[in-house]
Amino acid sequence: MFQGRNFLKEIDFTADELNYLIDFSIHLKDLKKRGIPHEYLKGQNICLLFEKTSTRTRSAFTVAANDLGAAPEFLGANDIQLGKKESVEDTARVLGSMFDGIEFRGFSQEMVEDLGKYAGVPVWNGLTDEWHPTQMIADYMTLKENFGELKGKKLVYCGDGRNNVANSLFITGAIIGVNVTIASPEELFPDEELVAKAQEYAKESGAKIEITSDIKSAVKDADALYTDVWVSMGEEDKFEERINLLKPYQINKELTDLIEGDYIILHCLPAFHDTETVYGKDVLDKFGISEMEITDEVFRSEQARQFDQAENRMHSIKAIMAVTNGNLFIPKA
Known part of the structure; x- marks a missing residue:
């Protein structure tokens, strides 16, 4: 099950779990297009930590949080003391006591791993120098939308x-x-x-x-x-x-x-x-x-699908946040 888990790198998840996230992203996209509410995180507060600048990741997490009924709070590199005047552990414990989930986009994979270790709430990796896991759900979601399947492509x-x-x-x-x-x-x-x-x-x-x-x-x-x-x-x-x-x-x-x-x-x-x-x-x-x-x-x-892919960042991030923090009933994943 996903509830309470961090989303820090792909190797933390099984094939069934990653495929579930891709399919659930497609489902949430359909709900969004049809105007059907899906406020799985209603009443929650989400912290968005950004060491690196961003267009798609910041926008996707902000809109996804709002659609899920949560309130996002952006904290940029100049807004916090993360790793400078305050250790990652101390920052994680403070933020985890106030927020229901934390997104991090920055340089160090070790930093996002430490946030996940000490925060006590789900931490989502919006990008580090080593991994870009939220991007992957959107990418393979886009591939599946276009070809109907993933296996063997x-x-x-x-x-x-x-x-x-x-x-x-x-x-x-x-x-x-x-x-x-x-x-x-x-x-x-x-x-x-x-x-x-x-x-x-x-x-x-x-x-x-x-x-x-x-x-x-x-x-x-x-393909x-x-x-x-x-x-x-x-x-x-x-x-x-x-x-x-x-x-x-x-x-x-x-x-x-x-x-x-075709490609x-x-x-x-x-x-x-x-x-x-x-x-x-x-x-x-x-x-x-x-x-x-x-x-x-x-x-x-x-053949270009980069703007569909960019939109899918929001739907896939929404799926990741919902399954890890929304107490969803998932019989098998």
Whole structure:
């Protein structure tokens, strides 16, 4: 059962539990679209801790809390003393005594684990440098909405293979039976221990997990292509290095033309597909490229599902909050 549990990383949950969350997210989306109330957390107070800036995660947790009948309170990096003047343990105990649940988005996985250890209320990981579990429920929810099933589908991630999104994608896929290929330069291959762990899960689920530098052969039978920014938060000094490494892994028309069947495009956003951002203009001025991990043509193509995926962050986060804190009757999960 889910009640009272933290949601910190995918490996804490079984395939049945992750699939339940995906299906429940789809159900809550249907209720939302039909205007049917679902205030499973009515009267609760939810703390939103943000060390890192956010558009989708903050918006998703805020709207999800409101839809569930709870009151969200945002605390940014400059609002609290977390880990600075006050230990994580002490902060967790204080916040846990006042709030019914805590979301954390920041750098350290150890910090969110400690919050979960000491708070005494459910803690939800909105992103750390190692894992992005709430994103995964939305991502695989989007895949299931488009194909009707997950087992045996193939998702190809193109880009930085050792960031939090890549980690979460192939671990989650391995657990629930989705074939995941990480197409990345060898310098950015994921951690070998994590790959070994994924292979263990894959033996049980029947998934195929592949790590390769050959992006052209990887994408031919893909059901979904997925990419992320080339430079993660906190690594802004690495733009030139990443551009040089990852240009061959850009999702563009030449690459998508290699796919032999129906497919969708996923991106967890924000995306550098044009120069309509400060970063985009800066990269154009310094390095002479106007598109990075995905071209504008592909970003706007009929296969693109990144905005459905972004909306699904809210529905999936709502599902996670509800099952861990809503005293729901779940006969099997």
